[in-house]
Amino acid sequence: MSLDYVKFTNGFEKFMPKEYRDMVEHGPFGKKVSVSQMGSFKEILEEHPMCAGCAMTLFIRLAMIAVPNPEDTIMVGTAGCGRLAISQAAIPFVYGNYGDQNGVASGLSRGLRLRFGDKPKDVVVMAGDGGTADIGFQQVLHSWFRKERFTTIMLDNEVYGNTGGQESGMTSRGAVLKMAPLGKKFEKMDMLQMAKVAGCAYVATVVPNNPRRVESVIKKAVLIAREVGSAYIQAYTSCNIEYAIPTDKVMEDAKNVENDRYQFTEYVSEEAKQYLAERYGYKEFLPKPAAPAAAIPNKA
Amino acid sequence: MYLVADINVEICAAKSCKLCTQYCPEANTIQYSEEMGKDKGFKYGSAYVAVDRCKGCAQCVWVCDNMAKNNAIKMIMIDQLPLAAITDNITYGDKSTTAVLVSPSV
Ligand SMILES: Cc1ncc(C[n+]2csc(CCOP(=O)(O)OP(=O)(O)O)c2C)c(N)n1
Ligand code: SF4
Ligand code: SF4
Ligand code: SF4
Numbered sequence: 001m002s003l004d005y006v007k008f009t010n011g012f013e014k015f016m017p018k019e020y021r022d023m024v025e026h027g028p029f030g031k032k033v034s035v036s037q038m039g040s041f042k043e044i045l046e047e048h049p050m051c052a053g054c055a056m057t058l059f060i061r062l063a064m065i066a067v068p069n070p071e072d073t074i075m076v077g078t079a080g081c082g083r084l085a086i087s088q089a090a091i092p093f094v095y096g097n098y099g100d101q102n103g104v105a106s107g108l109s110r111g112l113r114l115r116f117g118d119k120p121k122d123v124v125v126m127a128g129d130g131g132t133a134d135i136g137f138q139q140v141l142h143s144w145f146r147k148e149r150f151t152t153i154m155l156d157n158e159v160y161g162n163t164g165g166q167e168s169g170m171t172s173r174g175a176v177l178k179m180a181p182l183g184k185k186f187e188k189m190d191m192l193q194m195a196k197v198a199g200c201a202y203v204a205t206v207v208p209n210n211p212r213r214v215e216s217v218i219k220k221a222v223l224i225a226r227e228v229g230s231a232y233i234q235a236y237t238s239c240n241i242e243y244a245i246p247t248d249k250v251m252e253d254a255k256n257v258e259n260d261r262y263q264f265t266e267y268v269s270e271e272a273k274q275y276l277a278e279r280y281g282y283k284e285f286l287p288k289p290a291a292p293a294a295a296i297p298n299k300a
Numbered sequence: 301m302y303l304v305a306d307i308n309v310e311i312c313a314a315k316s317c318k319l320c321t322q323y324c325p326e327a328n329t330i331q332y333s334e335e336m337g338k339d340k341g342f343k344y345g346s347a348y349v350a351v352d353r354c355k356g357c358a359q360c361v362w363v364c365d366n367m368a369k370n371n372a373i374k375m376i377m378i379d380q381l382p383l384a385a386i387t388d389n390i391t392y393g394d395k396s397t398t399a400v401l402v403s404p405s406v
Binding site: 018019022025026035036037038039040041042043044045046047050051052053054055057058061062064209211247248249250251252 | 353
């Protein structure tokens with residue numbers, strides 16, 4: 001958990017695979033990289049078995065670029081498609097039982113604080129909508145009520161993708177899926193509102209068809225979770241298999257869903273705004289300069 | 301046989317917007333070279349595909365056609381590509397990569 005783990009062990013350099021050498025020599029560790037430089041540095045994410053054209057894959061790719069200190073980050077995940085890629089990256093990945101990710105992350109982030117004190121070590125949970133809003137719901141909500149300082153990212157494909165198309169709490173009402181053939185009878189859960197009620201310091205929605213926004217949202221969330229409190233990002237990451245979206249239309253679908261039910265929203269608590277402005281120079285959160293005092297009417 | 305994305309250097313280098321590099325779901329698959337296209341007098345470089353990593357989803361085609369409005373990417377059967385970039389022949393520089401093009405079919 002430092003730049004030391006992205007070095008060659010003495011004498012082993014020439015035996016390491018090319019991808020590993022590229023990662024050490026041209027990876028993002030210890031530098032500031034951004035999505036605008038994609039295609040010119042070695043990414044943290046390697047090859048993995050997620051489906052061709054999967055929007056969740058693109059989101060995970062962007063997230064790995066967006067984390068502010070990859071060398072001081074641990075990702076936590078659970079059963080579901082995302083783990084297939086998150087585990088194939090040069091960021092340590094902790095994988096527990098299905099649904100326990102926010103419990104694991106709570107212990108981990110507390111342990112890291114005890115061990116490393118003020119040195120920032122970031123914990124980022126990425127799990128599916130089933131893992132977050134159904135099976136892991138209780139642990140997710142409790143971690144937020146306890147104001148645990150880590151980031152929770154929901155990879156919302158609105159279905160249990162990894163197990164062949166069961167409805168989740170995040171599936172929209174009426175959606176017909178292979179294992180929900182009569183259509184879902186209930187509304188999509190409002191996890192954003194629940195996150196706010198539970199006291200998250202940062203809550204945002206995002207779609208992967210805006211890579212710069214994905215980057216900026218993840219950076220803010222991780223920085224806020226370092227000191228202020230829980231951060232929650234809900235990302236629409238379509239499943240082109242279970243929703244039969246032709247792979248070359250995945251971004252068109254993302255745009256349509258963005259307009260329909262995934263408009264960009266961002267909630268930042270007052271404390272988090274002040275922290276981002278003072279610590280990290282976020283100009284948009286600087287207090288607005290006080291309006292010039294109204295001229296005192298001349299009584300004369 | 302299967303399809304992979306192929307970027308026309310001359311069409312891409314005329315615009316060189318790098319959008320496709322940000323939208324391909326696969327990491328380090330659409331790469332960027334500042335040198336490609338320079339020999340043909342273009343000011344900027346070009347994107348290109350590491351075909352061994354391409355899963356053939358054609359999302360980049362949609363992005364180049366509809367967002368960049370440049371129609372520089374086509375899907376091509378891998379054995380129809382005369383020369384292509386593969387990961388083993390790509391080296392990283394400071395702001396760009398260099399690829400030695402080789403025959404993709406064995
Ligand atoms: C305790 C337990 N129950 C069931 C499963 C089987 N299982 C694996 S992935 C999954 C569904 C994942 O759905 P979601 O969390 O929405 O993620 P997605 O695959 O859609 O990304 C299930 C039920 C499991 N691994 N562990
Ligand atoms: S099943 Fe769906 S969510 Fe899972 S990798 Fe395939 S397209 Fe992506
Ligand atoms: S989107 Fe098209 S024009 Fe833009 S970099 Fe990619 S291939 Fe070139
Ligand atoms: S076809 Fe898909 S995987 Fe291949 S380069 Fe284009 S976007 Fe990437």
